Amino acid sequence: MRRLCSAANLPEAYLLKQLLEQAGIEARVFNEHAQGALGEIPFTHAYPEVWLINDADAVRAEELIRTYERTEPSAVTRACPACGEQNPQGFEICWRCGAPIS
Ligand SMILES: [Zn+2]
Structure with missing residues (x-):
């Protein structure tokens, strides 16, 4: 298991997970319920995180994330x-x- 990145919100985390799975990379979303528990969790830990099941996918996954960030509408x-x-x-x-x- 290896942490890939954190997402700004839950829909984005699932979008990234879907993106990875389309490329054959297994991923999980953690901190799913963080946004409902902001009062109990330090703010910096409250973002959903995308983790890779296999460490060996890290290079390919980071490439996909970079491509996603480049093509994200708000970025262009x-x-x-x-x-x-x-x-x-x-x-x-x-x-x-x-x-x-x-
Ligand atoms: Zn104008």
């Missing part, structure tokens, strides 16, 4: 130079004000 937005609105990567004009994004 660009701010419009005219109005400051966030636009998805690949947009050439702002969806809000129509200004070109370079």
Whole structure:
């Protein structure tokens, strides 16, 4: 068993677990119930964690997580130079004000 990463919330933890399992990597989510028990658990321990069953999968799993983080929508937005609105990567004009994004 080996801890891979912690997730911001439970849905993300399960998304990562699913991502790993699609690649044939066995994973478990821990701290599942942490968010319901914030009063009892120190805050830094309250995030769900994704653990690998087999240590040997670590390199491949970390690669998958990095790819996931690169393609996560919030990570690829660009701010419009005219109005400051966030636009998805690949947009050439702002969806809000129509200004070109370079
Ligand atoms: Zn704009």
